[in-house]
Amino acid sequence: MADRDPNLVSQAVTLAFDVANGRNAISRLVAPALFLFDAVLCAFVIWKIPYTEIDWKAYMEQVAQYVAGEHDYTAIKGGTGPLVYPAAHVYTYTGLYYLTDEGRNIFLAQQIFAVLYMATLALVMACYSKAKVPPYVFPLLVLSKRLHSVFVLRCFNDCFAVFFLWLAIYLFQRRLWTAGALAYAWGLGIKMSLLLVLPAVGVVLLLGRGFWGSLKCAGLMANLQLAIATPFLNENAKGYVSKAFEFTRVFFFKWTVNWRFVGEDIFLSKPFSLTLLAMHGLVLTVFIVNKWLKPAGKPLTAILMPILQLQSPFNPQEERIVASRVTPEYVLTTILSANVVGLLFARTLHYQFYSLLAWSTPYLLWRSGAHPVVQYGLWAVQEWAWNVFPSTSISSGVVVGVLAIIVGVIANRKDKVDAPLSYSARERKET
DSSP states (O other): OTTHHHEEEEHHHHHHHHHHOOGGGGGOOOOOOOOHHHHHHHHHHHHHHHOOSSSHHHHHHHHHHHHHOOOGGGGOEEETEOOOSHHHHHHHHHHHHHHHHTTOOOOHHHHHHHHHHHHHHHHHHHHHHHTTTOOOGGGGGGGGGGHHHIITTTTHHHHHHHHHHHHHHHHHHOHHHHHHHHHHHHHHHHOGGGGGGGHHHHHHHHHHHHHHHHHHHHHHHHHHHHHHHHEEEEEEHHHHHHHOOTTTTOOOOGSSSSSGGGOHHHHOOHHHHHHHHHHHHHHHHHHHHIIIIIGGOOOOHHHHHHTTTOOOOHHHHHHHHHHHHHHHHHHHHHHHHHHHHHHOSSSSGGGGGGGHHHTHHHHHHHHOOOOOOHHHHHHHHHHHHHHOOSSSHHHHHHHHHHHHHHHHHHHHHHOOOOOOSSSSSHHHHOO
């Protein structure tokens, strides 16, 4: 019996590693099991942890004014101040206004947000699966304390924006370009923080849908924004644009999660803001040139010059080849890397922004090629930092530091280089 124990232990360890890395039939049960676990966890959180009022009441006060007939954005205000989100936010919370007895039934609102959380989690898991992420990464999708808080204890509008972002990613992975573009546009219409991934969405559409197809998708996204904003544009166009997309808005230093360690004077200074903007543009350019445009198989000038002349940089055969290289893994990596670059150089992040980051980090850490222990360690450190309230110089430094590490390792990762557009025999056959 004693001789068998080492073999049993060895077999058990081998089985565990095979399941964790997707090499066993049981691996397929990991995601469903975690999903069921998280459903129970959400119910437990709602049942046991008191709801915290932050923005819900203000949302309902603003929607009540819209329902009463007010369409001037500059006149719509709530307890936290003026309405500062695009029109899709108003329509989304108008629906919640009616469903929750004008916002009074908080318990029902929490249940709705729990369903929203689970629907978003299902999309995230589906996107991870299509990108062939191993099962050992999936537990990180369900263990975040802060993420559960943002959804079911705070009912922030970020939750709806994030749902539509992941829906767009999933649709892009399935090559449903128009549907994905519309899903992204609706999410952007809820909160403009989704602008962070717009450059990546543009590149994905250009390579996956082709030049003219991507222009059509861009036109649809723009028309959707105009359509949902029409009642407010007719009333006060300047007021709507200035409030719904308020790029000059300065947040209070006391609420920031990321750059607190630089001190309030630097945080509020214009040079600091311009430096972050310049760095954001520079790093985005590096990613576009060295990462995102690789499937094109052409130098940047050969792509940009025709576009500036409103011509496609690819002939029909080239478009098919390039589109075939826009894989589910490429879509997920491109959009999520744009997201973390934007968050790294954002002037301020509030706790609800973790909904944009929490489900991006596990994938990007895995994609970096880091050892699983390092992946789990960085995730844990990041989770700790986002749960420190109020943030401190140390926690904010950790937030920025982990984001910088993720951006750095993704930028330096050696990707498979796509062949130039002198096609291989296999690619000629596929076309």
